[in-house]
Amino acid sequence: MKPATFEYHRVGTVGEAVERLGELGEDAKLLAGGQSLVPMMNFRLARPPALVDISRVAELRYLTREGDTLRIGALTSHLAIERMDAPELLDGFSFLKEAAHWVGHYPIRTRGTFGGSVAHADPAAEWCLLAVLLDAEIVARGPGGERTIAAADFLLGFLTNALDPDEVLVEVRFPRPASRAALHEYARRRGDFAIVAAAVAVDVEEDTCRSARIVIGGVDDVPVRIGEAEAALAGSRLEAEAIEEAAQAAARAVDPASDIHGSAEYRRHLTAVLVTRALGEARGSEDGARSKNGAG
């Protein structure tokens, strides 16, 4: 189908975008990469009366490291993350480059943006999972200036975020490196939306897991942390039995819905499988890395 009519406004700076959003009212939408918004408009699931196109706002296209923190400009494309090659970016953040490979298809990754994906708040989106997993901070700019929102507070529900209508998501910050973090997911076709996705991060000292984080996407309105599965790993050596225990704990803890893409039971099964794969990769086993090239 074709989208309904709308007014198009192109802006060159964040300041102009905020101003224009204020003038146009709360039904106006920002257009960044458009890879989620335009399909919804083509099917008239979304009919915004006006779009403010920020895709040429150069000040939002950057990837920088400041001490422990990685700062990702909102308009950084998925492809730019996938092509990250500077040692100072990869050190402790290579999980982002690995995960970028799961985001959409190649011609989607060229246009789709990091900030757009987080703002879209799809509960199975890779960047949303990783943001929740690693306590990312979302920076929003509005008429009153900037504020920072924790990822877990930013994702309010299915396709719902905490931005005010005249705020622009300008940056996502990952506060700390995570050298042992990994994301795995399953979709019927490589690059399609994940039916279930699992992101994990483990903190290992002297072969012992000090703490673990496990977040599952595709099983609720937002990515969910699974405390029971995390507890199963703390103090373990990430041996196969501990990983199995965590995987089963995660499968028991999630409460997915059934839909056309899979039954609740199937999603539970996928949860266990994907937690196992992700932990295998995070631990540093080749099994995890291999399975990534297989399914999905």
Add this chain to the structure above:
Amino acid sequence: MNDVHLITITVNGRPSEVAVEARRTLADVLRHDLGYTGTHVGCEHGICGACTVILDGEPVRSCLIFGVQADDATVETVEGLAGDDGLDALQESFSEQHALQCGFCTPGFLMLATALLRANPEPTDDEIRDAVASNLCRCTGYQPILAAVRQAADRAASPDTAGSEGNGWGVWEPHVDVPREAEQPGGQ
């Protein structure tokens, strides 16, 4: 009241000025306003990839971009591939490997693979498979498309030797049932 914008767009090296309604997708601008009907429109929500074109050097779904966003941009479509001396190397490989049947998806696959081979001239089989998974084909079963991209990459890598020899997915050959005596119990 429709929102109309005047844009400048360069398609296959030829600049044009065109007035477009804001809601007109790049795919429709190419097809209806500029006559580049080689770009096909399938699903209009970014799943099938039939409308893939190269925009400022990168492959994109032209159904997921508004024409007004392509103001001052450079676009390459399937019409730009063949030269005065015929099909380009990738198109030749598609032909030789029977990587098309009805042809509806072919322009999208050609532009996708063109972009892939420019960005990564020596892709692994897995990288080709990953890129080709972006688009849908309802005829070929994909193996001939993979074989065609592989062949084009291999020929570009060593133009003197690559050609008729096999590749990762095997060169397509017509299947001919030849009864073998050993498989005919009792013999005839």
